[in-house]
Amino acid sequence: MLGSMATAASYRCARCGVRSPVSALTWCCPRCRGPWDLDFEAGPVPLGALSGRAGSLWRYEEALPLSDPYASLGEGRTPLVRLTDTVSAKLDYLMPTLSFKDRGAVLLAELARRLAPHRVVADSSGNAGTAVAAYCARAGLDCTVYVPGTTAPKKLEQIRAHGARPAVVEGDREAAARAARRAADEPGTFYASHVFNPYFLHGTKTYAYELWEDLGGRLPGTLVLPVGNGTLLLGAALAAEELLAHGLIEERPRLVAVQTEAVAPLAAAFRAGAEEVREPAPARATLAEGIAITHPPRARAVLRAVRASGGAFLTVPEDAIRAAQRDLAGRGLFVEPTAAVCWAAVRGARLEGDVVIPLCGAGAKTGLAP
Incomplete structure (x- = not known):
């Protein structure tokens, strides 16, 4: 179940107006291959009521399209x-x-956890990949991260440490993205894209x-x-x-x-x-x-x-x-x-x-x- 806040949202292509339910694993507009926007109406956050809330980004619950996260690692509230x-x-x-990147990765992993795909894929030059790997580990999701060959060794080590598989792609950052998008088209795959997923x-x-x-x-x-x-x-x-x-x-x-x-x-x-x-x-x-x-x-x-x-x-x-x-x-x-x-x-x-x-x-x- 996605929860009431998520089900009120839907994907929409800003370029051509095509829509898709959030529950679908379609990672981009099927007509123009453009990134999705999210049709979601955020509520007002009550400034005066925040002091007693959780010390993470989830304190702004009225503004977020998901609630009650399992995948959270306490991200947010940085100095x-x-x-x-x-x-x-x-x-x-x-x-x-x-x-x-943890700010966005936690929402992607939480959404994926609720959709229960066969696997999660992502692409990154390092930081988005390490974040998705960590939050997928927290959510119990199988994860592959496509990275260019120039990715810093310490970031590759971090991805592996979280149990994800780094797929090193010959070429630049764009080559890694193309490889991930090909994988994302396979059935049962959730594309944890920090670019395409709103x-x-x-x-x-x-x-x-x-x-x-x-x-x-x-x-x-x-x-x-x-x-x-x-x-x-x-x-x-x-x-x-x-x-x-x-x-x-x-x-x-x-x-x-x-x-x-x-x-x-x-x-x-x-x-x-x-x-x-x-x-x-x-x-x-x-x-x-x-x-x-x-x-x-x-x-x-x-x-x-x-x-x-x-x-x-x-x-x-x-x-x-x-x-x-x-x-x-x-x-x-x-x-x-x-x-x-x-x-x-x-x-x-x-x-x-x-x-x-x-x-x-x-x-x-x-x-x-x-």
Whole structure:
């Protein structure tokens, strides 16, 4: 049984309007192969009633499409610490699997547990795979994670430790995604995709709900967010939309998206005034492997969200990423290179008002960038 909150939701393709019940294992729109959105009406979260609730992201139950989770590992409620007078960092690497991907992975695993597929597949450059592997272990689900050959050995070890099978694919991140999608088309398979399945976005939106709670019922003026597939940014935009609709904030935060100079298809499309990424960007090497996505499936939604917020795109070079990782480590915050890109961008930009950046993945997973 999915539970009353889940059965009120359904999948919908934003491109062509096709719908599907959540109980189906169809992982994308059968007509255009685009990612699903979720038709689900979030309720207002009562700020004054939160203090007595569970210390995890499940405290925002009115806003979530699933309730009473078995698969939870206590994820969420990460600290917010100040870096400068105007910039704070949310330490989302302090999660059960050491990355922000736990926010979405727990909803995917909980949904899969209730649907009881024969197996679960996922694709990842590392962090989403380790998160899905851990939560599938918690939920008692058979899991295979497709990863590119460049995946950090410590992340492969973590996937194996949770009992999942890493399927190493020759080629880049996109090659791993294609292999996972072929497997996802097989009968009885649940595709725990952090890109195509919108339950993941309803998990990542709790990042912004936590900021709203921690700041006493408001959001920062600017959220600076790393963007590859854009799942954290889209989650933050979703939370802002819900909070605004319920009169719980007065205005949306400005969304500033960060990509590397090496792989920046969304930044290029934004600056060109395009609504979509038409062609894949060249697959160049970058220290920030977690956001090296050459052709993001939700590009249109990311571009729309940034523009609607009055936001912008920033790109950072490799030497700035390397320097930012070391600078954060010198402040007691050891994160992986991908998690340092927002600090690299903020250090090189002049952003007005209060700014929050996420530190998304632990440095213990990768070590210092050479």
